[in-house]
Amino acid sequence: LGMRRNEVRAETQRIETRLGVMLEGRGFKVVLNWNPPVEPDGNAGEVDVICTRDGTVLVLEVKSTYLRRSQQDAWQHETTTLRKAGQQIRRKVAAVQMALSNETELAQRLGLEACAPAPAIYGWIVDTSIECDHQRFGGFLKVSVEELLIAMRDDRHLLHDPDGLFAQKAPANPTALQGLYPQGFSAGRLIEVVETQAVW
Numbered sequence: 777l778g779m780r781r782n783e784v785r786a787e788t789q790r791i792e793t794r795l796g797v798m799l800e801g802r803g804f805k806v807v808l809n810w811n812p813p814v815e816p817d818g819n820a821g822e823v824d825v826i827c828t829r830d831g832t833v834l835v836l837e838v839k840s841t842y843l844r845r846s847q848q849d850a851w852q853h854e855t856t857t858l859r860k861a862g863q864q865i866r867r868k869v870a871a872v873q874m875a876l877s878n879e880t881e882l883a884q885r886l887g888l889e890a891c892a893p894a895p896a897i898y899g900w901i902v903d904t905s906i907e908c909d910h911q912r913f914g915g916f917l918k919v920s921v922e923e924l925l926i927a928m929r930d931d932r933h934l935l936h937d938p939d940g941l942f943a944q945k946a947p948a949n950p951t952a953l954q955g956l957y958p959q960g961f962s963a964g965r966l967i968e969v970v971e972t973q974a975v976w
Contacts, residue, residue, distance in 0.1 A: 787840040791904070791921060792824050795836065798928050802961055804829040805887040812871035820871035821864060825902075828886045832963040833895045835872050837865040838921075839903040854908050861901045862914025869899040869916075898967055900924075910973055919970055927969045930955045935975070 789809075796806040804827040812820050825836035839861055841853060875882045877894060888895065901918040909920050926932060933955070956969050969975065 787904075788824075788838055791840055791902075792838050795825055795838070795902070795921075795924070796827075798925065799825070799827045799834075802829070802928055802966075804834075804963070805885075807882065807885050810872075810882065812868075812875055815871070815874075820867040823868045823872060826872055826882075826886065828888060828895060828963075830963040831893075831895050832967065833872065833876070833886070833897045834963070834967075835865065835869050835897060835899045836902045837861050837868065837899070837916075839901065839905075841903055841905045850907055853905065854911075858901065858903070858908055858911075858913045858918055861903075861918070862912070862916050865899040865901055865916045866914045869897055873897055900970070917971060923975050924970065926975050927956065927966060930957060930961075932956055932975050 792808055796808050799806050806825065806827045807823075808825055810823045810826055812823065823835060824838040825834075827834050827836075839857065841857060872882070873894075876886075876888065876897075883889070899916045901913060901916055902921055902924055903918060904921050906920045906922065908918055909923065911918055926935070956974055957965055959965070
């Protein structure tokens with residue numbers, strides 16, 4: 777329940793590892809807990825998840841937050857934790873971008889060719905809370921872990937009366953049950969699905 781609980785780091789690492797496994801299952805190359813070189817303007821800090829596929833790089837800042845019991849707690853989460861996360865992800869995206877253009881070690885770990893054109897880089901704040909979903913902090917999208925998992929597993933149909941359990945007849949609109957990736961899964965389509973809230 778509390779933001780200062782002892783197990784928060786272990787929780788976050790489990791989430792990062794599980795996200796990494798799911799992203800690899802979708803064909804992404806994944807690097808967890810990468811520490812960028814310290815630059816003259818400061819240290820960007822550990823980057824939780826970096827993954828790439830189809831010429832696109834995703835940088836994820838993972839937050840394992842806590843159950844808020846009041847409007848004041850929710851306001852503090854938005855104005856403190858998520859605002860800070862927006863600043864963190866901005867520095868981390870810049871550090872990844874610089875590393876991919878200046879050194880080969882990270883590019884090799886991500887399976888990127890040194891001479892290839894610069895990939896498109898997206899940064900997301902991925903939080904266990906659904907509060908403030910699809911708002912932007914420091915220009916970066918905040919999305920819940922749950923939504924990202926549903927999008928990656930293509931489980932949207934489970935949110936709409938799976939297998940007609942609650943309906944007496946077939947759904948009036950069969951296309952509503954169509955998957956999120958009718959042309960096949962791709963990094964670009966995953967980004968579109970998440971950023972347009974197609975899951976919901």
